[in-house]
Amino acid sequence: MKMKAVQTAALKGFSMGEITLRPFAGDNMMVVRVEAPKGAIAPGHAHPHEQISMIISGNVRFRIGNEERVLGPGEIVHIPSQAEHEAEMLEDSLFLDIFQPVREDFLRKVEEE
Template sequence: MTVKNYFPAGENASFDAGGGLTRKVAAFNDNLMCVEVHFETGTTAPLHHHPHEQITYVISGRFEFTVGERTYEVGPGDSLYKQPDIVHGATCLEAGTLLDLFTPHREDFL
């Protein structure tokens, strides 16, 4: 893959994932991906797992996240780490935006 260093905000369109969830790939290369995710109140990201490491940073809103056997209520400035293949999911308690970082990048998001 050719290395790209600049990703203008208007370059990538938002993807409607359905059920009140939209996401926009902000930047990526082979080893890393940054995704902006918008949730409407009440939207649920069902429990799932994937082989990627993931860090979620809460920009705005309130969420209930399940990561493995634990559940956390999180808000702006909070972060969560999800190791590869751990079961996780979220419910949006108050409309908001997350920033998800994945390594390696999520081919299924491109």
């Protein structure tokens, strides 16, 4: 077994609108560095992956189902599988999204860029 270690800012990424996503995958889970400017929106969506998001810097308004909450540095949120959710950046923001299982669609997008 060989160790995989990297600086997240150096990861190859892809854009979704104004948001840059930099995925790092293991065998069964994935971490994605998310870089987003103030005003950027990840529109409402759902996916089969369980997700946890942790804010590093900035403030992000998350909506999961009918619940809404603003999260700042050091705060974390769980998004269940198939839950409809969205995010709005209230400031320039940096956060980590953790997915299980791996989002193969994200890996394909990195290869396409």
